[in-house]
Structures are given as C-alpha cells and as structure tokens.
Amino acid sequence: MLSLDFAINHMTAPQLPLGEFFRLAAQLGAPQVEIRNDIAGNAILDGTTPEAVGxxxxxxxxxxxxxxxxxQFNTWSEARAAEAEELxxxxxASGAKALVLVADNSGNVPADPATQIANATEALKGLAPIxxxxxIIGLVECLGFEACSLRSKKEAVAAIDAANGRDVFRLTHDTFHHHLAGEPDLFPELTGLVHISGVDDPAIAVRDMRDSHRLLVGPEDRLDNVGQIAALRRGGYAGPLSFEPFAEELRDLPDPADAVRQSMTFISQKLAAQAA
Structure with missing residues (x-):
C-alpha cells in the first residue's frame, strides 16, 4: 500500500476525551493530531493547561x-489580536507546530477581491509578529461557502505576499472547501496542511453542501479527494493529510478506528493505482 502521511483532526471523533483521541491516532499509525478549541468538555475549552496537553x-x-x-482571522481588531496571542x-506551550487561521464566514463578504486581499493582508501583518x-506557523484556511469573505487561495497567497509572510504562513488546502469554491488553482509549494473529507449524498447541490454532509472519504465521494491529493503530490506536497469529517452520524461509530482505517486504505489504494 502507498505510504502516505495521514493525520487525525479531533473532529473525526469529538466524542473521545483527548487521551483516548491520542490513543486512536497512535493505534491507526497516524501519530499526528490536530486538537481543537471548539469541542465542549474537552481541551482547550475545559481549561486543561497546554503543558498537560503536551x-x-x-x-x-x-x-x-x-x-x-x-x-474570523481576516476581521482584524484588538480583540482578535488578543485572541491570537492567547492561542x-x-x-x-503544548508543543503544537501551527495555528489554523479560518476566514470570516459570517456573510460579510467584500464586493471586490482587492478589498478581500486588503483585509486579509492587514490581519496577516498583525498576526506575523505574534x-x-x-x-509557530499560521495555516490560512479559505472556506468555499458563498458566505465566506476569503474563498480563494489565490487571494490568500496575494495577502501572504503583501504581508511579506512566506516565512510564517502556509495554506490549509481543505478538499471540501476547495471543491465548493470551484477554484482551479493549487499552491502545493505554499500548502502546509491538507484537510480531507468526502461527501457521498448524490442529491445535494454543491452550493448547498455543509459541514454536516462531510464524511470519511470512500468510493462514493463526490469531491474528488483522490484527484486533489494526487495533484498536490505531483506539485511537491508531501505533508500531512488530516481527516476532518463533521457528519453527526460518525459520532456513534462502534469502532472509529476501523472506519478511519478503511478510508486510509481506500485513498492509498486509489493513489497507488493512479501512479502505477
């Protein structure tokens, strides 16, 4: 089987306490993890110190x-700067290598790309010294939703360059959001992390896809995860492929390790077949 650098986002199994989640990653042979600050009753929200997490x-x-x-990293303010400093x-202190920076998805979308780039540039200039x-590295994540104020990685790269930030910023390529945005451009040389999830539902329109539809990647995937990963790898990306499904039905899996392992095998076999 093709050797890939798989990682696990805690959203893959948010029902697990942090220790059990780490155990799951180790069990899967994917000992790279992403922890979150939006899972109630779990680190970071439960007050666990970063030293204890480390x-x-x-x-x-x-x-x-x-x-x-x-x-909402690109809506810059004193409050956002303070939040960034804390995170x-x-x-x-926890030993984490990077902080994911998610674009504002509140529906406050500037009318022209120049303003989107300017807003992101202001934020990145503020974030860089922090x-x-x-x-640590900042991983800029554009969201493909129409309500997002920074959908295009091309514009994110323009902002990174305007902020002279290539030493401290990379892109998060999310296969779900890349598909929703309909953006043809890939930036493998600037990509620091890939989030992977699939959508199987054949009835849902692309513009109506939401986090609740995001599953582990399998044979019915409509997002062409395998094609996206293959293209990134051809461009030189060799970093983590981090599972980040959100669908509620995954929370009750009797054996999350087996489900993730099946997805890992599917992706690896499909990529190996393409390369053969």
Whole structure:
C-alpha cells in the first residue's frame, strides 16, 4: 500500500476525551493530531493547561501538528489580536507546530477581491509578529461557502505576499472547501496542511453542501479527494493529510478506528493505482 502521511483532526471523533483521541491516532499509525478549541468538555475549552496537553501527547507518542482554530482571522481588531496571542501561546506551550487561521464566514463578504486581499493582508501583518514570537506557523484556511469573505487561495497567497509572510504562513488546502469554491488553482509549494473529507449524498447541490454532509472519504465521494491529493503530490506536497469529517452520524461509530482505517486504505489504494 502507498505510504502516505495521514493525520487525525479531533473532529473525526469529538466524542473521545483527548487521551483516548491520542490513543486512536497512535493505534491507526497516524501519530499526528490536530486538537481543537471548539469541542465542549474537552481541551482547550475545559481549561486543561497546554503543558498537560503536551504531556498527554508525549505519553501516547503523538505530535500535535496544529490547534484548530483562530476564527474570523481576516476581521482584524484588538480583540482578535488578543485572541491570537492567547492561542499562539497555547500552541507553543503544548508543543503544537501551527495555528489554523479560518476566514470570516459570517456573510460579510467584500464586493471586490482587492478589498478581500486588503483585509486579509492587514490581519496577516498583525498576526506575523505574534506567530514569529512563539515560533509557530499560521495555516490560512479559505472556506468555499458563498458566505465566506476569503474563498480563494489565490487571494490568500496575494495577502501572504503583501504581508511579506512566506516565512510564517502556509495554506490549509481543505478538499471540501476547495471543491465548493470551484477554484482551479493549487499552491502545493505554499500548502502546509491538507484537510480531507468526502461527501457521498448524490442529491445535494454543491452550493448547498455543509459541514454536516462531510464524511470519511470512500468510493462514493463526490469531491474528488483522490484527484486533489494526487495533484498536490505531483506539485511537491508531501505533508500531512488530516481527516476532518463533521457528519453527526460518525459520532456513534462502534469502532472509529476501523472506519478511519478503511478510508486510509481506500485513498492509498486509489493513489497507488493512479501512479502505477
């Protein structure tokens, strides 16, 4: 089977306490994890110290590749800067390598791309010294929803360059959001993380797809995860492929390890077949 660098986002199994989630990742042979600040009753929201999170990761032999996420990063303000400082400090103290930066999805969409780039540039200029000071990377994530204020990775790259931020910023390529945005451009040389999830429902229109439709990637996937991953790899991307499904039905799986393993096998076999 083709060797791929799989990782696991806690949203894959948010019902698991952090220690059990780390154990799941180790069990799957995918010892890179993304922890989140939006899962109630779990670190980070339950007050667990970053040092305790780092110790727990070390006990289970896993590496925290990111904390997900600073929301609405491109709506910059003093409050957003303070939130970024707090999360960046948590990242550094826990041993996390990066902080995911999610674009504003509130529906406040600037009318022209120039304004979108300018807003993102202002935010990245504010974020850069915070991230550099803590020795972590910022992973810019555009969302494909029409309500998002930064749908295009092309515009995100323009903002990164305008902020002179290539030393501290990378892109998150989310296969779901890339498909929704309909953007042809790939930036494998600037991609620091790939989020993978699939949509199987044949009846849902692309513009109506939501997080609740996101499953593990399998044979019925409509997003062409395999094609997207193959194209990124051809372009030189060799980093983590992190499972990030959101569908509620995945919360009650009797054996989440088996379900994720099946998806890992499917993706690996399909990519190997393409390469043969």
């Amino acid at each position: 110790d727990l990761a070390q006990q289970h032999g896993v590496t925290i590749i990111s904390i997900n996420a600073l929301q 960046a400090a948590y990242c550094a 991230l550099r000071g803590h020795g």
